[in-house]
Amino acid sequence: MARLTTTERQILEKLFQMGDGYLLNFSDRTFGEFFRDDVGIDIFDPKYNYRSGSKANRMRGFWQAASDSQVGESVNQLLNYIDAHIAIGRLRNEDFPAALIARGHAIAARLTGSVDRGKSPLHEVATHGQAAPHPEGRPAPNAEALARLRAAILSMHSLTPQMRGFAFERFLNDLFDVFGLAPRGSFRLVGEQIDGSFQLGHDVYLVEAKWENHKTGQSDLLSFSGKVEGKAQWSRGILISYAGFTEDGLEAFGRGKSTRIICMDGLDLHSVLNQGLTLSEVVNRKMRRAGETNQAFVSVRELFPSNAF
Numbered sequence: 001m002a003r004l005t006t007t008e009r010q011i012l013e014k015l016f017q018m019g020d021g022y023l024l025n026f027s028d029r030t031f032g033e034f035f036r037d038d039v040g041i042d043i044f045d046p047k048y049n050y051r052s053g054s055k056a057n058r059m060r061g062f063w064q065a066a067s068d069s070q071v072g073e074s075v076n077q078l079l080n081y082i083d084a085h086i087a088i089g090r091l092r093n094e095d096f097p098a099a100l101i102a103r104g105h106a107i108a109a110r111l112t113g114s115v116d117r118g119k120s121p122l123h124e125v126a127t128h129g130q131a132a133p134h135p136e137g138r139p140a141p142n143a144e145a146l147a148r149l150r151a152a153i154l155s156m157h158s159l160t161p162q163m164r165g166f167a168f169e170r171f172l173n174d175l176f177d178v179f180g181l182a183p184r185g186s187f188r189l190v191g192e193q194i195d196g197s198f199q200l201g202h203d204v205y206l207v208e209a210k211w212e213n214h215k216t217g218q219s220d221l222l223s224f225s226g227k228v229e230g231k232a233q234w235s236r237g238i239l240i241s242y243a244g245f246t247e248d249g250l251e252a253f254g255r256g257k258s259t260r261i262i263c264m265d266g267l268d269l270h271s272v273l274n275q276g277l278t279l280s281e282v283v284n285r286k287m288r289r290a291g292e293t294n295q296a297f298v299s300v301r302e303l304f305p306s307n308a309f
Helices: 006-015 028-039 055-065 068-087 098-112 143-158 161-178 218-229 247-254 266-274 279-293
Strands: 130-133 139-141 187-189 192-194 196-200 203-210 235-241 261-265
Touching (some): 006 098, 028 055, 068 098, 068 143, 098 143, 098 161, 139 143, 143 161, 143 266, 161 196, 161 203, 192 203, 203 218, 218 235, 218 247, 266 279
Antiparallel strands (some): 130 139
């Protein structure tokens, strides 16, 4: 029997939408296929039968009969399922708050032995997945939250381009949330699409996200810069291109008028997730360098040479 506390059971029931006998958007067929293919369990084995035998009750029966590691693995796989189905529009992002997702990951980590069993997973994520304050005054994410983000960005490499685009936007929203930057998801204005925004101090940053096979060039830089310039004076912009930027595009863009945007690439994101930097200090240092040099993109490796790989 898995050692789930009463509170952990309540969290998982909420996370997996186990009301009225259902479980997420599974049919009986897809429920069985998921557990067989992704978890390696026959969920319709009689030993998991519980009360009415509905999908939700079979999950409860599974929690009673299975080991800690089996239940922990099932939670991990269901979290991956949620992320993928949000990306393709089959589940709604707003039904899965970041704090609830983080608690699910913490429960799975405890059951699979990834964290100290003497620590409560609710203690680990009691502040929206964040831990002790960073020296600059902002809360720094704990190891569990960073591990979840690292796993999410790695999983996107296997997605189709369309799915990857949606998943990348959701990843960035989670990233901003974990670092306490009050994100807002994508929104559409007349004639243009903004992928999101966050707030740092008194400044609002508009976000454009790109995960494409080619590097971002001058035309995209100019287009996003124009969107930012059309907003309030205190608005700034951050263009995040996972593939990076062309040298010619950056040089040509920097020769134009002064910029109110900064840029990040995939290596910058990995530096944030792996080297103990906070997103706010990265953004602030990039913005200061842009103010001094009018360079929209300067890599984290150059800005923080002592943290370079």
